[in-house]
Amino acid sequence: MSTKSQVLTLLMKQAPAFISGEEMAQELSLSRTAIWKAINELKKEGHLITSSRNKGYSYDKSDVLSIEGIRLTLEPTAPDLSITVLNASESTMKDAKLAAINGEPNNTLIVADIQEAPKGRFGRPFFSKAGSGIYMSMLLRPNQNFEEMAQYTVIMAVAIARAMDTLVKVKTEIKWVNDIYINGKKVCGILSEAMSDVESGQISNVIIGMGINFSLKQNEFPKDLREKATSLFPENEPTITRNELIGAIWNQFYAILNRLPEQGFLEEYRQKSFVLGKTVSFTQAGVDYKGIATAINDHGELVVQLHDKTEKVLSSGEISLSKINPTV
Structure with a gap:
């Protein structure tokens, strides 16, 4: 772990309490100069850190995407994720596919602050803005049959809906197959793709990607999307961070996976569907x-x-x- 990462993790764990530079140096076995340099780097990246001559440093909640921020929200029951956070990506789905080819491990998560060429199902483009969304893809290596592929997409939809309902206090609905809606407008799209092993006939890799409109204001959407799309916080300031939502989503996802072959999530998926009966x-x-x-x-x-x-x-x-x- 880099010096900057160690300092950020310690500050986040201590927040909102102050911790002196000397205490940080002793706990991390680093010099005071190294601590000072790391804090300045973090401030340049947008992290809100209050400095006090008498008290030391305090981390203020900010919405900068970070590996450290995501890790601190993950529950012990979640696996040890291999996480990469990018300032920008052409497509996190492409990044995850490349990770699969390069032999990256199971549970590899790639998160980007903005996608420069985002695509949904059937190659449809969607709107993306830096600092206002969550764009991420997960590489899984399940070694399962193709018949079980649909479970992953359904589980992902339920996990996202649960996380949003719990953290943001909204009432989500699911449009078959995996679009998440709030008040009749799309807030999240999910895309799942599988890579197979020709000899075994099994799925060697599954990549689950999603784009979530987090804090994009309603008037910032292109005019042709304002009546169709929304975000979790279309008018007011966010009450949670993107790191917190990302962690909650994967906590819910793995909680369902850990209970398989239970099928309770399917009934939850059906209950949230606004397609049935129409x-x-x-x-x-x-x-x-x-x-x-x-x-x-x-x-x-x-x-x-x-x-x-x-x-x-x-x-x-x-x-x-x-x-x-x-x-x-």
């Missing part, structure tokens, strides 16, 4: 269909009853709902 339009194999969404099965697939009473089972990888209307 009329949906979609295209499958080049043919347009319209019907009522009647169920989400144990594989996370959407079951739609067409007007002729036949059923279509929609897979998240091949279908996008083009329209959702209340059932008349």
Whole structure:
């Protein structure tokens, strides 16, 4: 761990109490000069650190993304994550794919302050602004069959919804397959991709990525998105940090994984769905269909009853709902 990282971790643990430079030097076995240099570097990065001639230093809560800030929010039941925090990324999904190719370990998390070329499902672009969102991707190495792939995307949606509901006191809903909505507007999109081992027929890597609108003000969205998208804090100042939300999301994710094969999360997913019971339009194999969404099965697939009473089972990888209307 670098000197700067050691100093930041200690300051965060002590916050909001003050700690003197001498105490920090003794605890970390560093010189006072090294402490002073690290604190100045942290201040330049945007961390809010109060200096007092008599008391020492105190860390004030700030919304700078950091490995240290994320780690301090993780519960003991979560695995030891390998975390990278970037100032900017073309795409954290691409970064995670490269990490997989380079042999990075299971539970590798890549977080960026901004994505310069973000893409969602089917390559759709979405809006990104520095300091106002969370853009991250996780590399998992599950060695499971393709039939189990859908569990990860459903688990991720439930984990994000739980974290937002708990920390921000909002009421989230899930649009099949994995968009998180608040008050009828999209606040988060999730994308999952798998890489397979040809010989074993198993999934060797799963990458789960997401873009979360955290503190983007409603009038900052492009005009064509203002009626469709929102953020967790569209008007007021955030009551939590992005580090805290990131940690809470992965705490919830691993809490569900640790309880598998329990399927309670599926019922939670169904209860939060605002698609069930509504009329949906979609295209499958080049043919347009319209019907009522009647169920989400144990594989996370959407079951739609067409007007002729036949059923279509929609897979998240091949279908996008083009329209959702209340059932008349």
